[in-house]
Amino acid sequence: MKTITVTVNGAVYEETVSERMLLVDFLREQLALTGTHVGCTYEGVCGACTICLDGEAVKSCLMLAVQADGHSITTVEGLAGDKLTPLQQAFIENHGLQCGFCTSGILMNMSEFLEKNPNPSDDDIRHGLIGNLCRCTGYVHIVKAVRAAAAVGR
Numbered sequence: 049m050k051t052i053t054v055t056v057n058g059a060v061y062e063e064t065v066s067e068r069m070l071l072v073d074f075l076r077e078q079l080a081l082t083g084t085h086v087g088c089t090y091e092g093v094c095g096a097c098t099i100c101l102d103g104e105a106v107k108s109c110l111m112l113a114v115q116a117d118g119h120s121i122t123t124v125e126g127l128a129g130d131k132l133t134p135l136q137q138a139f140i141e142n143h144g145l146q147c148g149f150c151t152s153g154i155l156m157n158m159s160e161f162l163e164k165n166p167n168p169s170d171d172d173i174r175h176g177l178i179g180n181l182c183r184c185t186g187y188v189h190i191v192k193a194v195r196a197a198a199a200v201g202r
């Protein structure tokens with residue numbers, strides 16, 4: 049067991065974890081932040097577990113919790129303040145989700161994407177979504193939502 053200190057959504061946590069615990073399990077099971085999902089049994093394929101680590105979108109099933117020691121994490125629970133972000137609002141207004149299982153990971157990935165690409169083309173958006181699988185939407189409305197968010201400045 050090892051004690052780690054991580055900042056998650058602005059709050060500092062000092063927690064004792066197994067060296068083998070995955071970051072996604074730490075977030076979901078130890079911190080009860082269940083907005084981060086597991087869609088592909090920890091294979092790094094689906095992107096449902098995407099979070100931001102020090103501002104970079106990463107798949108939290110591909111990291112150990114101990115690797116987050118000393119780092120700052122944002123999960124989907126930390127995106128909105130008093131109101132939804134323009135990206136979250138755009139997903140609602142453009143029907144960017146159906147079942148919603150993929151949505152938290154896509155929001156985290158596209159939040160980072162729009163930070164780096166404030167004026168993306170549809171091809172840029174589709175390329176940015178390569179690491180996120182959605183079984184419901186066919187992606188058309190997801191791309192539309194990201195485009196709409198870019199238009200209003202994330």
Ligand code: FES
Pocket residue numbers: 085086087088089090091092093094095096097098107108109110
């Ligand atoms: S659960 Fe991490 S990529 Fe699927």
Ligand code: FES
Pocket residue numbers: 144145146147148149150151181182183184185
């Ligand atoms: S909205 Fe259902 S998996 Fe994407």
